Amino acid sequence: SSSTQSHDPFGFTGLTYDDVLLLPNETDVIPSEVDTTARLTREISVAVPLLSAAMDTVTEARMAIAMARHGGIGILHRNLSIEAQAQQVDLVKRSESGMITDPVTVGPDATLAELDALCGQYRVSGLPVVDEQGILLGIITNRDLRFVPPSAFAVRRVRDEMTPMPLVTGPVGISREDAAALLGKNKIEKLPLVDDAGRLCGLITVKDFVKSEQYPDATKDGEGRLIVGAAIGFFGDALERARALAEVGVDVLVADTANGHARLMLDMIRTLKADPFFNGVQIIGGNIATRAGAQALVDAGADAVKVGVGPGSICTTRVVAGVGVPQVTAIYEASLACKPAGVPVIGDGGLQYSGDIAKALVAGADTVMLGSLLAGCDESPGDLVFVNGKQFKLYRGMGSIGAMASRGKKASYSKDRYFQADVSSDDKIVPEGIEGQVPYRGPLGAVAHQLIGGLHQSMFYVGAHTIPQLQERGKFVRITPAGLKESHPHDIQMTVEAPNYTGR
Numbered sequence: 108s109s110s111t112q113s114h115d116p117f118g119f120t121g122l123t124y125d126d127v128l129l130l131p132n133e134t135d136v137i138p139s140e141v142d143t144t145a146r147l148t149r150e151i152s153v154a155v156p157l158l159s160a161a162m163d164t165v166t167e168a169r170m171a172i173a174m175a176r177h178g179g180i181g182i183l184h185r186n187l188s189i190e191a192q193a194q195q196v197d198l199v200k201r202s203e204s205g206m207i208t209d210p211v212t213v214g215p216d217a218t219l220a221e222l223d224a225l226c227g228q229y230r231v232s233g234l235p236v237v238d239e240q241g242i243l244l245g246i247i248t249n250r251d252l253r254f255v256p257p258s259a260f261a262v263r264r265v266r267d268e269m270t271p272m273p274l275v276t277g278p279v280g281i282s283r284e285d286a287a288a289l290l291g292k293n294k295i296e297k298l299p300l301v302d303d304a305g306r307l308c309g310l311i312t313v314k315d316f317v318k319s320e321q322y323p324d325a326t327k328d329g330e331g332r333l334i335v336g337a338a339i340g341f342f343g344d345a346l347e348r349a350r351a352l353a354e355v356g357v358d359v360l361v362a363d364t365a366n367g368h369a370r371l372m373l374d375m376i377r378t379l380k381a382d383p384f385f386n387g388v389q390i391i392g393g394n395i396a397t398r399a400g401a402q403a404l405v406d407a408g409a410d411a412v413k414v415g416v417g418p419g420s421i422c423t424t425r426v427v428a429g430v431g432v433p434q435v436t437a438i439y440e441a442s443l444a445c446k447p448a449g450v451p452v453i454g455d456g457g458l459q460y461s462g463d464i465a466k467a468l469v470a471g472a473d474t475v476m477l478g479s480l481l482a483g484c485d486e487s488p489g490d491l492v493f494v495n496g497k498q499f500k501l502y503r504g505m506g507s508i509g510a511m512a513s514r515g516k517k518a519s520y521s522k523d524r525y526f527q528a529d530v531s532s533d534d535k536i537v538p539e540g541i542e543g544q545v546p547y548r549g550p551l552g553a554v555a556h557q558l559i560g561g562l563h564q565s566m567f568y569v570g571a572h573t574i575p576q577l578q579e580r581g582k583f584v585r586i587t588p589a590g591l592k593e594s595h596p597h598d599i600q601m602t603v604e605a606p607n608y609t610g611r
């Protein structure tokens with residue numbers, strides 16, 4: 108009878124990165140010539156299929172800026188107040204642009220010390236000076252301050268040191284070419300844009316022209332500003348957070364939890380997708396690790412689906428809760444629901460080497476999210492630590508005690524990622540992550556070069572000029588523990604450090 112009919116409790120076998128290799132294939136591909144453009148969400152593409160993780164030891168504004176410059180995207184973590192996170196978004200959106208539509212300004216009566224603080228906060232070399240009506244009065248830059256003694260900063264005012272009008276300005280709507288010509292002809296670095304009434308309406312800086320030549324792959328919005336994502340929760344003040352982030356121009360919101368196949372999360376995505384206020388923002392949902400979970404996010408309207416339950420290097424979900432799916436299988440299963448709907452898949456966590464990127468893409472991901480591989484970069488938050496003369500940076504799970512506990516903070520914003528927002532006392536938290544350190548790896552530029560370079564080599568071996576070709580032509584071979592042992596350097600003691608291999 109049907110009551111005694113049993114389902115197979117053991118399901119199917121799950122495979123992960125170390126269980127498979129990509130088969131070499133006939134090729135006419137030159138690694139340096141491949142195109143790694145990939146779909147991040149329904150509407151946004153990236154030149155490089157990499158995201159930096161929404162973790163407080165990985166992505167704040169500095170990392171997000173660096174990721175976008177190198178062609179990927181950073182997702183700002185949410186273990187901070189709404190105001191602080193919105194300010195991080197603001198920093199990224201203002202960092203570089205074709206035209207700054209809403210420039211930071213200073214009033215004529217501000218002291219030089221106040222000006223200096225503003226310039227430091229936004230990492231700019233000078234500011235336009237405007238009155239209360241927004242009328243441009245002048246401009247003040249480093250050059251104007253060079254001969255002012257520091258002791259005078261607290262008393263002297265912007266109006267005494269600025270270069271006053273008339274300045275070289277441009278009209279609103281000036282073309283990139285005309286602006287570049289004006290900057291060049293007048294040997295100036297900043298071109299304020301003003302309307303007929305003399306009101307400041309924008310700013311174009313020479314720095315931005317230089318950067319767009321320096322970073323041709325940068326991920327940018329329609330106005331030439333770097334693209335950035337930010338994580339949000341799914342209840343409490345999550346909607347308020349989403350609004351604040353959208354107001355300062357966030358491009359992507361990532362509804363971020365350890366189990367995205369949950370009613371509260373699906374409701375959150377539906378709410379965001381139904382609200383015209385969020386029309387210009389792409390919504391990513393996650394994390395899930397099954398076909399049904401992916402289907403639920405697709406049905407709720409997610410613009411991309413993030414996959415990964417427990418693969419992360421700092422994760423203990425699979426041992427604490429005994430739950431998860433090995434990541435290559437999880438990505439494949441999710442793609443079965445996402446592909447037919449045209450929704451991109453993000454493989455989140457568990458990547459240890461550059462070769463894992465191509466494995467994720469062949470399994471069905473469009474992009475991958477990285478934590479440990481990026482936590483050792485200069486641009487990640489946190490200081491260098493020295494252990495036995497070697498340099499490390501701290502890296503911790505967002506489900507670790509350190510990230511979830513409220514001690515030393517006004518509040519904990521990370522607990523609800525693990526559905527433990529109702530746990531009031533720190534010693535009752537059930538952590539699903541650990542705290543540790545990873546080797547210091549230098550600037551993101553060098554790290555990204557090795558990761559992307561590895562992907563180029565994968566594409567060469569598989570015979571793929573583009574990511575869609577890689578996904579189509581890539582085939583796996585399953586390997587055994589003996590095969591894995593053979594894959595890594597063996598029967599030798601490493602004496603020289605490689606830039607892309609740290610050992611097992």
Ligand code: XMP
Pocket residue numbers: 160161162365394415416417418419420421422423424455456457458476477478479480503504505506507539540541
């Ligand atoms: P990697 O392997 O790149 O993984 O370091 C980063 C991803 O791990 C997830 N994450 C966690 N998962 N407990 C978990 O179960 C945690 O404490 C934790 N912190 C981060 C997250 O998806 C991240 O992108």
